[in-house]
Amino acid sequence: MVENNSNLLLLVTLAPLATSLVVIFAPRVTQAGFARVYALVGSIVTLLLSLGFISGMRADPAAYSSFMSVPWIEDWGIRFTLGLDGLSGMLVLLTNLLIVVSILASWTAITDRAREFYACLLVLQTGIIGTFLALDLFVFYIFWELMLIPLYLLIGIFGSSNRIYATMKFFLYTMAGSLLMLLGILTLYFKTAPLLDDGATFSIIRLVQVSSQLPIETQTIIFFAFAIAFSIKIPLFPFHTWLPDAHTEAPTAGSIVLAGVLLKTGVYGLIRFAIPLFPAVAEAYAPLFLALAVTAIIYGALTALVQEDMKRLVAYSSVSHMGFIVLGLFSFREEAISGAALQMLSHGISTGGLFYCVGLLYERRHTRLLSEFGGLAYNMKIYAVLTVIIVLSSVGLPGLNGFVGEFLILLGTFQVAPVAAAIATLGVILAAVYLLRMTQLALFGKLDREENKALTDLNAREISGLAALIFFALWIGLYPRPFLKLVEPTSRSLAELVEPGAGELVSDRVASIPANSPSQSDNRGQIDGAAGR
């Protein structure tokens, strides 16, 4: 392996951690202190540093354009391996962008224990970046767990009234997943050891080469250990109930990061580890995941529909939207996987933006109940305009970001699982119902509450955060090509990996599984035939 750009890789990963040290020792001058300034500067520097990856990513999104691997615990074959390709690079950039936005969103909202708050946020950032970059399962697990603690603190200390319940729920859910995953990782490690001539390893690059030689039962068990952990994180129905509580209680910044990038680590885990390691199992159980994804889409949308608390509403919309991503992934069609990957980015922007918008109101009114608002478009004109744009991007209006991903996901999925795609498309209708309901109740109607009449419109700081998100929403909506190019190799290889043939090896052993898994060969032939004409 060629080691290139490795310094930058390490720098970007550890810069937030370093900043957090600076922040925690920041002088306490004003209420929020210097902490927020340091944090903002640090996060912007990290963002700028990560822009250095772009040229490498664009030149060859398939390769790990930035890569480093140093021995760590050699006896156990653990190497500190990080690598950045198109997909992970895109997600790292999203992370760094959203951290900047969330620091802007906390600027005046967090005044108590600001140093601890920003330090947590920055440690969280390192955890997320590391998770997206790790190519060694052991390292991955370390970073994965590293994400958990700061978020636990962010919700537990800085959250609203019912935060203890929410944190416990969040913690138990994810810990359960983590433990399963740890078992999976260890099993994989020991079971593959005999197959490797150069000794046991946690390196995903090596493991992928041999994992398919394992007995199918072992593969299935390890796959589900991973898949359940990731499904909890995504969260996929029925593992989603921690999300609304965590979101509702989390401070705005926590919600933005949680929805924007943390949930994506689950999907990323599926794309990077679970599916490439066990493509045959993934294909065999694809119908199960398609079914759960469709359920999540409809179920999330329906529950979002009747929420009175705006944050809960957006949280359930997240469940619905993440369902689309899982749907696209498990259709194993190139269009759909690309769409899912793009939707990871899109959802981060739209939902991050929605939580920001709700947070702005919460900071002003200390309530998130829809019934408390109405007619805000009269005295918060800029807020209303920006919120409507963010809402539309989440609804999937063509020309904005949400549409491209959803369209590709549904188009691709339809080719192999038309019924699932058709039901999922109903979710597009419902998205309009619940989001427009929220918009209407909050922004339109009569401005009849005295408390609301005094509300001030957004200031420059608040506008800049939302404007940055809207900029990307428009960019992805109108010209998604650069982003699609970044994820193209990943989606293509994934689609090819799970092509029929790879699955035949095990087809007789998993005969008990429903046989109506997507048969791609037929459709592919049809398309090719049509294109040939």
Added chain:
Amino acid sequence: MSEIFILCIPLMPLLAFVVNGLFGRWTREVGGWIAFGAMLISAVISLILFVSALLGSADLVLPVTPPPLWDWISVGDLSISVGLHFDQLTAVMCFVITFVGSLVFLYSIGYMHGDPGFARFFTYLSLFAFAMLILVLADSLPLLFVGWEGVGLCSYLLIGYYMDAPGAADAGKKAFIVNRVGDFGFLLAMFLIYKYTGTLQISEISSTAIETFQYGGAAITVITLLMFLGCTGKSAQIPLFIWLPDAMAGPTPVSALIHAATMVTAGIYLVVRTSLLFALAPATMTTMAVIGALTAFVAGTIALTQRDIKKVLAYSTVSQLGYMFLACGVGAFSMGIFHVMTHAFFKGCLFLGAGAVIHSIGGVQDLFQMGGLRKHIKTTWLTFGIACLAIAGFPLTAGFFSKDEILFKTFVDAPVLRIGAFDLNVNILYIIGVITAFMTAIYSFRAFFLCFHGESRLPSDVRSHVHPPGATMKIPLVVLAIGSLFIGFLNVPHGIAQTFGMGDSGAVFERYLGVVTEPAAAVIASHRTEHEAEVEVASADSGHAAAHDEHVFEEHAAEAPQESHQETGDVAALATAAAAEHGAENGSAEEHGSAGEHHSVALELGLAGFSIVLALVGIATAAFLFLGRWPDASSRLGDSPWVSPLRQFSERAWWWDDAYNTVFAGGTWMVGVVAVWFDRYLIDGVLHGVARTARGGAAIIRSLQMGQVQAYAMIMLIGANILLLVILIW
């Protein structure tokens, strides 16, 4: 050169949108003139292009396809670029959108004068114009969908423009959501088309359609039905028409432009744009004709009793849109578009006239609080009257030519309902169409008489200061009224043209648009002859053919030289043969399926005469009931025991809304509540149960606690080792 002009058409309103959107705070009233100016430039370009296309100018070779602007979405085999396509159909649509659009913009400068949201209004309006132009200029279905959703968004924003008006926000949301239901169909249709043809480029779809799809096959039928579902949303047809009447909550110029002249015709545009696909699916064609006719009828009956002048016009729009789908459904695609054009003029004029009325009497919309306004606002009275004549189908007005031709085509080509018991073929669609035409005359003149004639019923505070509209509002009214009078002459039917010594100069528009609809017409024509041949064989065998069938067959037999092909049953061969024969026979682009010239001139004239009589009787009926000379005629009729239930049925709009609210809105909400319950008590309930069990277990474990860190560490170590052991052995 023309490519640059074509790019300019959507670009101008986009510029106006950006300028007003970003600097609306400072542009204020000037913003309206900026938007109007931009629109006027687009209108001039569109007019020039449309006229040169109509005259077949050598400088303009259609279709013009500028090179794609950029690569939008491309993944794997899928490649969608942002590209425009300008042909005869686009030319008409661009002309209608920009011409009526700029008049409405001008009108709005006067109408919206002094409104606090002036800049916002023109921002939305410019964005709408841009999106609508993208819709008709797009060369691929996804790009068309961008425009499709874009106009829906603007509609949503503009319906809810008066934010604090009761129901405005609800109406906007309703429009958006109902349209989304339609979009669901449109999206699925796209997915299916991609599955079968591997492309979403409209021209490529059309060129591969005949080979890909079997005539009348399940795939094409499903695709077109789903597309038609999309159209019923956007163009307010049964079952999705319920949003349009509510949309009248928006400012009246918006109703004129978006909810009458342009956006709601997008569905017809889509059908004609993909007419070849529809032609391949006879079942969908029949469905479309039936839905169109039914919608025309239902909406017509509702329009008869509405009190709100804008509601009358809204239901009238739904009804007229029904005619357009009826036209498409019987294969007269170009007549559907022709009615789109004439309707844009007379309905635009009616709405703007209604706006002028409302504006002049301070916001009153109830017809029963108007009356006698003729004396105060003469221009509006005159233009409104002309538009009423046009929509009622008064001879030689625009509506007469377009609606009459649709009825004629329906009479000739509509599928007939066979009543076996009486051995009778009934063209039920034609009958519905004729009844609706009669109702059209009644409801439009009811509104006209109630508004402008008779005693003034205005509230006394309003009566004293009726202020007539200014020049910016009058000019559009006059221009549209002139259009309503004369634009119909673009397509004088053959029969009438010949009778009145115009020779072959008739049906200009039909021939003009024939280039676009020709492939579809060829498919329909070839299968129609094939079908009739079968009927003939069947009739000969059984020996008791219905007279009508034989008659029709004889007419067609003469012009069916491709009988030899029929035995092969090969769709492609048939279509090609039909197209070839068609080219050879006429040498010009004339719509084939209509078989215009072959039907006797007498029939055409007879039907036209019948329509004229109906229109006149309708107007007379309205005059009898509402002109005030017999003051209680209408109320006596309305309250009579036979009519009263019908009147209620009509007033409540057949209870469609109530039914939908209960079933869908209420149903969805209920399911949502159940889902939340499920979340809280079932999933979390299980979770809490687990937690409680764990806590119980913890009590036992607690007894093992020794309070020594070493002990814990030891236990942990043992535990980990056991775990490892298990893994290693297993």
